[in-house]
Amino acid sequence: GAVVSQHPSRVICKSGTSVKIECRSLDFQATTMFWYRQFPKQSLMLMATSNEGSKATYEQGVEKDKFLINHASLTLSTLTVTSAHPEDSSFYICSGWPGRGNEQFFGPGTRLTVL
């Protein structure tokens, strides 16, 4: 299957700082990329959907000014958590959709801890 990478895999930051997470599709062009958040012992919750070159579409309850998403190319999307707080600590997973079929390809996730 297609491969998606995320960087970093783990990040610890101080409250109030901003953190950028990269999501790359390594062997396919991702027309659409998705960002999910997963709290401990919970399911994946979709945060936003981004199409290359367009503004991201955020799910209800997700603050677009806090979670900045950039999808500048068909192989790269970034999620920036601005002014992070301890409640933003979570596991963030991205996925890419190649523009055909109904399968998403998931990255390995980024574990964010805000102190």
Next chain:
Amino acid sequence: AQKVTQAQTEISVVEKEDVTLDCVYETRDTTYYLFWYKQPPSGELVFLIRRNSFDEQNEISGRYSWNFQKSTSSFNFTITASQVVDSAVYFCALSEANTGNQFYFGTGTSLTVIP
């Protein structure tokens, strides 16, 4: 309304026992796709299977088997002769043709295989 229901939150079995993880879905689309993913403690989602709505054949892959029944809107997953390495959280997911590539995840079932 929850589109994908995994009623079993946690299951524990003794090694070598068989175990079935239940998944019930809800959709009005005639064309849809069902998925199972494994999420080990590392967090990375491991793709297990994709099944489209027109293919009700059961599938077997090694110790894994899947029972898709449209009449009951279920897509159950059975692990035969479970092993400790099967311990993980398992997610069932639905993708509908009419909503494009959006995934709906179940709440997951945490499986613990006791040696």
